[in-house]
């Protein structure tokens with residue numbers, strides 16, 4: 069903030085005229101927007117010295133409402149709080165004091181914090197809440213160095229409270245330390261306030277000689293400062309002091325000075341002190357008419373003060389009550405918020421649990437699908453392994469026999485002929501020996517593939533062992549069977565295997581049997597076909613022979 073503005077605020081208690089001159093001479097255009105607001109605040113504050121505190125209070129209220137800068141706003145709140153107590157605006161004052169207390173709870177700026185405490189201290193002092201005022205003074209003492217004006221104000225407050233409470237013990241030592249601190253702070257105004265508080269205490273403790281010495285020291289300074297409130301308080305004290313010292317004329321002069329001023333709320337205590345002296349003097353001089361007049365004025369002033377005290381107490385109670393309501397509301401809101409938080413947390417947790425459950429279910433389902441797919445695949449594989457020959461893909465012997473045992477009785481019931489072809493590759497050992505086993509294997513596979521080209525898909529083709537194969541054909545007589553066998557023989561003749569060392573030809577010998585001759589027994593069918601096959605081998609191989617009953 070602008071140094072000139074800060075200076076004006078610093079000196080305004082001690083030299084308000086100089087402060088006013090400086091403020092009016094400032095070039096407004098050169099100020100930042102925040103400093104313009106600060107300038108407006110200072111103008112409102114200094115207007116208090118024009119004699120109308122009420123007007124100054126209104127100006128400050130307007131500043132407080134209008135300004136944007138939080139710094140200027142909180143500074144204005146401090147002055148409003150203190151000023152409300154001088155004007156007896158207790159209801160507003162407690163409201164401001166509460167707002168200020170709340171603001172101070174979060175205040176990080178040390179100067180603003182001390183300023184705030186200062187405003188609160190003045191307010192609670194005037195509100196006669198001495199316990200709170202003492203606490204505030206202690207806080208100020210803790211936060212400020214010995215030579216700070218804030219520290220000095222704390223000392224003034226403590227002395228003022230001692231005077232108000234009319235303590236009987238000597239405060240001489242305390243006064244001397246306080247005075248040293250206040251002198252170090254360089255504030256004439258605060259030193260005068262301290263002196264006046266101590267002066268009041270000395271008078272109340274009936275120590276007129278000490279009080280007199282002090283008053284002599286004070287006089288010049290008070291006159292120089294020229295603040296009406298201080299002038300009146302000092303003269304009221306002087307009136308009491310001179311009366312105690314028996315200097316009636318001087319007591320009268322001082323009291324009259326007080327009573328000649330406008331009858332305002334902020335000067336009420338000084339007025340009462342002065343009137344009290346005037347009543348005593350008039351009585352002592354046996355001027356009863358005058359004494360009555362002063363007594364009436366005194367009673368009026370005292371009743372005003374009592375009224376003010378009642379208003380003050382009620383406002384204080386009300387403020388505490390409002391605060392309690394607000395605290396309850398805040399506590400209630402806190403609880404509601406906590407409840408909402410817990411509900412949201414609960415909902416979130418529920419969502420998490422549901423999501424987790426869904427994920428787990430999805431994983432389980434996927435695992436289940438995968439597992440059933442795998443097990444189906446495995447099952448098929450096992451089934452295949454159990455039913456088929458691994459090399460050629462034809463059915464194996466056991467499956468062939470099993471199937472034949474199921475098929476044949478059905479065919480028998482249907483009176484449908486079936487025939488069985490048995491064939492064996494020729495000179496296969498030789499092929500193995502000359503071409504190698506791998507070629508032999510290839511040949512076996514190619515043979516089965518060639519057979520499947522000839523027969524129907526529902527025909528049972530099986531590898532019975534080694535290079536021997538069987539074909540079972542339902543709804544087929546021996547002539548048709550021999551025909552199929554012939555086709556198969558030719559197909560095998562056409563089988564070619566790649567990557568062989570020399571030209572490789574392959575053939576097979578066939579034997580065909582049928583149910584019309586040997587019945588529907590698989591063993592008989594096989595045996596009969598085997599005989600026919602044997603015949604083919606005997607007759608030079610690569611041929612088909614049917615079984616005939618001899």
Ligand SMILES: Nc1nc2c(ncn2[C@@H]2O[C@H](COP(=O)(O)OP(=O)(O)OP(=O)(O)O)[C@@H](O)[C@H]2O)c(=O)[nH]1
Pocket residue numbers: 459492493494495496497498500504505506507508509512533534535605
């Ligand atoms: N590469 C191969 N050879 C096999 C397999 N099973 C049996 N063999 C062979 O097939 C040959 C059968 O030989 P043999 O029973 O003497 O009959 P062959 O040489 O075909 O002679 P003929 O039947 O009289 O024409 C043997 O050498 C077996 O080792 C097989 O899975 N792969």
